[in-house]
Amino acid sequence: MEGLGITVTEHLLIHQKESPAATGQFTRLLSELIFSAKIIAREVKKAGLVDILGLTGDINVQGEQVRKLDEFSNRVLIYRMQRSGVLCAMASEENADVIEVPDDMPRGNYILIFDPLDGSSNIDVNVNIGTIFSIYRVVGERPYVTMEEFLRKGSEQVAAGYFLYGPSTMLVYTTGKGVHGFTLDPTVGEFLLSHPDIRIPEQGRIYSVNESNTNYWDGRTKKVVDYFKSTENARRKPYTARYIGALVADFHRNLLDGGIFMYPADNKDPAKPSGKLRLLCEAAPLAFVAEQAGGAATDGRERILDIRAAHLHQRTPLFIGSRRDVETATAIMKGDV
Ligand code: P6P
Numbered sequence: 001m002e003g004l005g006i007t008v009t010e011h012l013l014i015h016q017k018e019s020p021a022a023t024g025q026f027t028r029l030l031s032e033l034i035f036s037a038k039i040i041a042r043e044v045k046k047a048g049l050v051d052i053l054g055l056t057g058d059i060n061v062q063g064e065q066v067r068k069l070d071e072f073s074n075r076v077l078i079y080r081m082q083r084s085g086v087l088c089a090m091a092s093e094e095n096a097d098v099i100e101v102p103d104d105m106p107r108g109n110y111i112l113i114f115d116p117l118d119g120s121s122n123i124d125v126n127v128n129i130g131t132i133f134s135i136y137r138v139v140g141e142r143p144y145v146t147m148e149e150f151l152r153k154g155s156e157q158v159a160a161g162y163f164l165y166g167p168s169t170m171l172v173y174t175t176g177k178g179v180h181g182f183t184l185d186p187t188v189g190e191f192l193l194s195h196p197d198i199r200i201p202e203q204g205r206i207y208s209v210n211e212s213n214t215n216y217w218d219g220r221t222k223k224v225v226d227y228f229k230s231t232e233n234a235r236r237k238p239y240t241a242r243y244i245g246a247l248v249a250d251f252h253r254n255l256l257d258g259g260i261f262m263y264p265a266d267n268k269d270p271a272k273p274s275g276k277l278r279l280l281c282e283a284a285p286l287a288f289v290a291e292q293a294g295g296a297a298t299d300g301r302e303r304i305l306d307i308r309a310a311h312l313h314q315r316t317p318l319f320i321g322s323r324r325d326v327e328t329a330t331a332i333m334k335g336d337v
Contacts, residue, residue, distance in 0.1 A: 119246020130248030204258025
């Protein structure tokens with residue numbers, strides 16, 4: 001019947017034949033991710049009302065202060081995904097090491113890498129945050145996985161996407177056959193297809209970067225940002241700046257409206273010479289989505305999806321969004337222009 005909407009499961013079944021990744025195991029994996037996201041969304045929606053705000057006093061593997069909703073989201077995802085029966089191991093931005101599926105639980109053929117709550121500094125001020133996920137198929141002999149199973153090129157992902165907790169709760173994901181967006185209808189508790197076949201505009205008018213880092217950038221990085229701020233190129237209107245402080249929210253806006261998000265390398269923190277963002281749980285999954293929507297993602301020199309991680313929490317510079325904008329930024333960073 002018209003107007004009842006298409007659920008994620010229906011959408012997967014419709015596209016099952018086109019997406020080799022969309023097997024029964026994958027459908028179950030995504031269903032468990034969705035259930036976890038609904039639990040997280042429930043807590044996010046009432047964060048201001050219960051004592052879940054504020055800091056736990058812990059410091060995570062990234063050296064960042066852990067907020068209660070971070071920890072809660074991480075626990076929910078680990079608990080549910082360990083019991084999904086489709087994973088053999090996972091890795092979280094919040095955990096230093098790989099998280100195995102216990103021997104007494106059923107294992108599957110997939111590996112999950114995730115950032116449980118990206119943009120967590122926005123939690124206490126009621127601004128968008130999100131969950132980012134990346135899925136690989138195990139290539140080695142099971143049942144135990146080695147670290148090499150995680151240190152893959154982003155091009156080997158079988159699926160990737162994110163949940164966005166904002167005015168509405170959204171799921172955006174790809175299995176390599178385009179990008180599809182679903183919006184949670186809280187009255188029925190289902191994610192319904194709201195943005196089929198998302199395509200990012202070839203060139204945008206938005207640039208997203210934290211300009212307070214300007215004094216820590218090299219000359220080429222400053223040249224890139226100046227390009228997007230300049231107006232002398234009569235062929236295009238000047239860009240406007242938008243920066244939410246949550247990668248998943250800045251990325252999502254640019255995915256729909258067009259534009260470029262940049263987190264360049266800087267010399268602000270000697271411990272993070274390649275910038276702040278993580279390759280495996282942030283850059284690679286969003287790069288898969290960006291490319292599947294017709295966009296692009298580089299580290300300023302090479303394609304994000306071609307980079308093989310050397311360690312689990314490797315950081316990378318990130319230039320991601322509309323193809324023409326990323327190409328321009330990358331050409332300037334490489335000194336080609
Ligand atoms: P800055 C959030 O902590 C995050 O990892 C991304 O979501 C976000 O884009 C970035 O850091 C913001 O970092 O240094 O601009 O506050």
